[in-house]
Amino acid sequence: MTEIFAKAKNASYSFMxxxxxxxxxxxxxxxxxxxxxxxxxxxxxxxxxxxxxKNGLSxxxxxxxxxxxxxxxxxxxxxxxxIAQDDPVGSIVSGYRRPNGLNIYKVRVPIGVVGIIxxxxxxxxxxxxxxxxxxxxxxxxxxxxxAINSNxxxxxxxxxxxxxxxxxxxxCIVLNDPDRVLMEKMLKAKQYIDIIVPRxxxxxxxxxxxxxxxxxxxxxxxxxxxxxxxxxDIKKGIDIAYNAKVQRPGVCNAIExxxxxxxxxxNVLDTLIEKYKSAGVEIVGCDVVSKTYNxxxxxxxxxxxxxxxxxxSIKVVDSVKSAIEHINKYGSGHSEAIVTENYSNAQEFLNKxxxxxxxxxxxxxxxxGAEFGLGxxxxxxxxxxxxxxPMGAFDLTTTKYLIYGNGQVRN
Amino acid sequence: MTEIFAKAKNASYSFMxxxxxxxxxxxxxxxxxxxxxxxxxxxxxxxxxxxxxKNGLSxxxxxxxxxxxxxxxxxxxxxxxxIAQDDPVGSIVSGYRRPNGLNIYKVRVPIGVVGIIxxxxxxxxxxxxxxxxxxxxxxxxxxxxxAINSNxxxxxxxxxxxxxxxxxxxxCIVLNDPDRVLMEKMLKAKQYIDIIVPRxxxxxxxxxxxxxxxxxxxxxxxxxxxxxxxxxDIKKGIDIAYNAKVQRPGVCNAIExxxxxxxxxxNVLDTLIEKYKSAGVEIVGCDVVSKTYNxxxxxxxxxxxxxxxxxxSIKVVDSVKSAIEHINKYGSGHSEAIVTENYSNAQEFLNKxxxxxxxxxxxxxxxxGAEFGLGxxxxxxxxxxxxxxPMGAFDLTTTKYLIYGNGQVRN
Numbered sequence: 163m164t165e166i167f168a169k170a171k172n173a174s175y176s177f178m179x180x181x182x183x184x185x186x187x188x189x190x191x192x193x194x195x196x197x198x199x200x201x202x203x204x205x206x207x208x209x210x211x212x213x214x215x216k217n218g219l220s221x222x223x224x225x226x227x228x229x230x231x232x233x234x235x236x237x238x239x240x241x242x243x244x245i246a247q248d249d250p251v252g253s254i255v256s257g258y259r260r261p262n263g264l265n266i267y268k269v270r271v272p273i274g275v276v277g278i279i280x281x282x283x284x285x286x287x288x289x290x291x292x293x294x295x296x297x298x299x300x301x302x303x304x305x306x307x308x309a310i311n312s313n314x315x316x317x318x319x320x321x322x323x324x325x326x327x328x329x330x331x332x333x334c335i336v337l338n339d340p341d342r343v344l345m346e347k348m349l350k351a352k353q354y355i356d357i358i359v360p361r362x363x364x365x366x367x368x369x370x371x372x373x374x375x376x377x378x379x380x381x382x383x384x385x386x387x388x389x390x391x392x393x394x395d396i397k398k399g400i401d402i403a404y405n406a407k408v409q410r411p412g413v414c415n416a417i418e419x420x421x422x423x424x425x426x427x428x429n430v431l432d433t434l435i436e437k438y439k440s441a442g443v444e445i446v447g448c449d450v451v452s453k454t455y456n457x458x459x460x461x462x463x464x465x466x467x468x469x470x471x472x473x474x475s476i477k478v479v480d481s482v483k484s485a486i487e488h489i490n491k492y493g494s495g496h497s498e499a500i501v502t503e504n505y506s507n508a509q510e511f512l513n514k515x516x517x518x519x520x521x522x523x524x525x526x527x528x529x530x531g532a533e534f535g536l537g538x539x540x541x542x543x544x545x546x547x548x549x550x551x552p553m554g555a556f557d558l559t560t561t562k563y564l565i566y567g568n569g570q571v572r573n
Numbered sequence: 574m575t576e577i578f579a580k581a582k583n584a585s586y587s588f589m590x591x592x593x594x595x596x597x598x599x600x601x602x603x604x605x606x607x608x609x610x611x612x613x614x615x616x617x618x619x620x621x622x623x624x625x626x627k628n629g630l631s632x633x634x635x636x637x638x639x640x641x642x643x644x645x646x647x648x649x650x651x652x653x654x655x656i657a658q659d660d661p662v663g664s665i666v667s668g669y670r671r672p673n674g675l676n677i678y679k680v681r682v683p684i685g686v687v688g689i690i691x692x693x694x695x696x697x698x699x700x701x702x703x704x705x706x707x708x709x710x711x712x713x714x715x716x717x718x719x720a721i722n723s724n725x726x727x728x729x730x731x732x733x734x735x736x737x738x739x740x741x742x743x744x745c746i747v748l749n750d751p752d753r754v755l756m757e758k759m760l761k762a763k764q765y766i767d768i769i770v771p772r773x774x775x776x777x778x779x780x781x782x783x784x785x786x787x788x789x790x791x792x793x794x795x796x797x798x799x800x801x802x803x804x805x806d807i808k809k810g811i812d813i814a815y816n817a818k819v820q821r822p823g824v825c826n827a828i829e830x831x832x833x834x835x836x837x838x839x840n841v842l843d844t845l846i847e848k849y850k851s852a853g854v855e856i857v858g859c860d861v862v863s864k865t866y867n868x869x870x871x872x873x874x875x876x877x878x879x880x881x882x883x884x885x886s887i888k889v890v891d892s893v894k895s896a897i898e899h900i901n902k903y904g905s906g907h908s909e910a911i912v913t914e915n916y917s918n919a920q921e922f923l924n925k926x927x928x929x930x931x932x933x934x935x936x937x938x939x940x941x942g943a944e945f946g947l948g949x950x951x952x953x954x955x956x957x958x959x960x961x962x963p964m965g966a967f968d969l970t971t972t973k974y975l976i977y978g979n980g981q982v983r984n
Binding site: 179258264273274356371372377378379395401406410490512513514516517519520521522523524525527528529533534535545546547549550560562563564565566567568569570571572573 | 586589590669671675677684685767768782783786788789790806809812813815816817820901923924925927928929930931932933934935936938939940944945946956957958959960961962971972973974975976977978979980981982983984
């Protein structure tokens with residue numbers, strides 16, 4: 163049953179040496195077949211949608227599941243951007259000659275076999291496969307069971323692209339694993355799989371953390387903040403705090419908590435709270451906010467909660483230092499923003515906030531592979547090991563030392 | 574009881590912003606106190622040596638444990654090399670402006686809190702602390718119980734260096750944990766510790782892999798090979814294969830298996846096997862070797878075993894391709910060498926062998942932080958995540974995106 167993982171490992175030994183031209187040719191074929199087989203994709207996707215309705219999935223989930231022409235266009239343009247990127251493989255990180263004459267080169271190489279476990283929309287199948295192919299990795303993709311027909315259809319398109327370029331199909335394996343049996347085996351198959359990227363809700367991340375024998379790059383929750391400083395441009399502050407909460411509340415780079423300096427909170431909140439209310443945002447606040455604006459009082463749990471919904475907790479703080487302390491205590495190390503015109507406060511926030519992406523005067527919503535110019539992303543790493551923030555093709559490589567000698571032995 | 578981990582986390586928020594000048598000043602003080610307090614170190618070390626004798630440790634282990642003037646000199650010169658290195662913190666990995674005017678900078682920052690679990694000699698305490706201080710990290714060091722007095726003495730020297738530079742002592746914590754109670758808690762303290770580096774035998778690595786909730790950088794076994802190609806300079810081949818096995822057999826970058834091309838095996842082995850025998854090396858071989866040289870036959874288990882002793886398995890292979898296949902099947906991804914004068918065979922070996930360090934015409938024994946010019950090392954990573962090969966100050970950093978906006982919100 164784990165034979166498939168061994169096949170992936172074997173495929174990786176030859177695929178890791180593939181040329182950039184060949185890898186881009188495969189990606190061009192994926193673009194071609196995605197475009198040519200729209201009807202097939204949509205009809206397979208329809209099975210998932212029908213099952214979803216039958217199983218009582220919410221409208222929001224059904225919408226996430228759906229593949230239509232527009233979404234196929236968007237997958238195609240993601241793959242095109244990945245084609246246009248530089249190949250990270252082969253670049254020299256450092257190189258030097260030692261006193262004994264050894265020439266040491268540290269170069270970027272593919273990781274090998276990348277396992278990706280995801281619950282998200284079916285487009286992840288194409289994004290992840292394209293990034294792995296670009297970086298010379300073999301991938302094993304294990305998507306959610308509600309998207310199984312869509313994922314298998316996209317897997318067939320990838321397979322066709324590989325075969326039409328005379329590359330063996332095991333370079334990208336889409337698992338048909340409705341019962342989590344293979345997923346559980348994946349997490350233990352350390353002789354075949356080099357890294358696992360889990361991307362999904364807290365339950366999935368926790369399960370993988372506790373059960374994996376393979377190193378993980380986790381794409382965990384986003385508990386993000388905007389802090390509006392006493393020296394903020396108030397209009398920018400209101401626009402950014404509104405955008406970061408309301409524009410798309412169900413995603414990880416949206417904010418859950420707004421911090422406002424005590425000297426400007428009336429200027430900010432008199433307007434912003436009205437705007438939030440008009441957008442249907444539920445508000446809980448600290449003592450001051452709760453009394454001034456007659457909102458519910460925020461509990462300790464509120465500061466720790468990723469709502470992923472039209473709800474926000476608001477706190478008045480007395481300094482940039484308190485804001486940083488609150489963020490380092492409650493934040494998940496994802497995306498954090500300060501709004502200020504003060505140079506020193508901006509620098510202090512940038513340097514002391516411990517997160518993957520720290521912003522001055524911009525919305526946290528920009529933390530995203532496409533927005534950062536990576537074409538697509540495998541996910542957004544919230545851990546510090548290996549890579550942090552949006553994970554693209556570069557982050558799917560590791561390094562290798564190549565050492566050129568002429569007979570050196572050690573004394 | 575886990576209060577100490579919380580203290581480390583708190584210390585890390587201020588220490589991660591410390592200047593290079595201050596960090597080097599602390600390291601200078603460590604050099605100073607190591608030199609000044611030689612008698613104290615030697616007398617505390619004596620307690621461990623006496624306990625070791627009482628507990629029946631082997632002569633080899635007693636030797637590993639011992640700290641004398643020469644070994645103190647060597648710790649001092651390691652710290653001096655670390656002082657002389659560039660500070661990895663603050664360097665810009667990449668920077669660019671997006672179409673919407675956001676300026677995105679990816680910069681190197683300290684990881685935060687690094688936990689190191691080791692069984693090795695007490696000098697690791699100084700090496701690890703010095704590398705963590707250089708890279709702006711707080712470290713929690715958990716050494717073996719047989720070296721506890723030596724480690725605590727070295728911990729006191731580090732503490733004195735920190736305090737004399739007015740840096741809080743929690744920046745380097747040496748645990749007094751003879752019963753593994755704190756070690757077990759360490760592996761679960763994911764809200765306080767960012768990475769764990771386990772460095773030791775297979776048992777320790779397995780325990781950490783199965784129990785840690787914190788990302789690991791593993792320093793696992795070294796099952797290394799030398800392959801002597803049909804186009805090898807035979808003398809180089811013999812010297813390298815001899816050095817890689819005999820010069821120090823108990824370490825991870827020594828070889829366990831020698832592969833020799835069928836067209837040259839008599840030229841190589843007629844001489845080399847005699848040399849090995851004179852050095853007391855026990856030999857097991859494949860069919861051909863066993864018949865020709867009357868050695869024991871190697872079992873499947875032999876190819877999988879890290880002897881860490883004067884024992885070697887030897888196999889005759891029929892091509893560079895078979896050598897690479899054998900290495901990718903049995904090797905632990907540590908250090909691998911080919912001896913050849915043939916350009917294409919050298920390139921094929923460099924590109925297709927999947928290991929941290931791949932050599933042409935040099936001994937595998939060079940895979941080492943000091944030999945690679947890193948001053949010292951936390952260990953040698955055999956995993957692909959985060960870093961690979963000797964782990965120095967650079968590898969104790971992660972990245973952070975700093976994003977400078979002027980009011981951008983997402984549409």
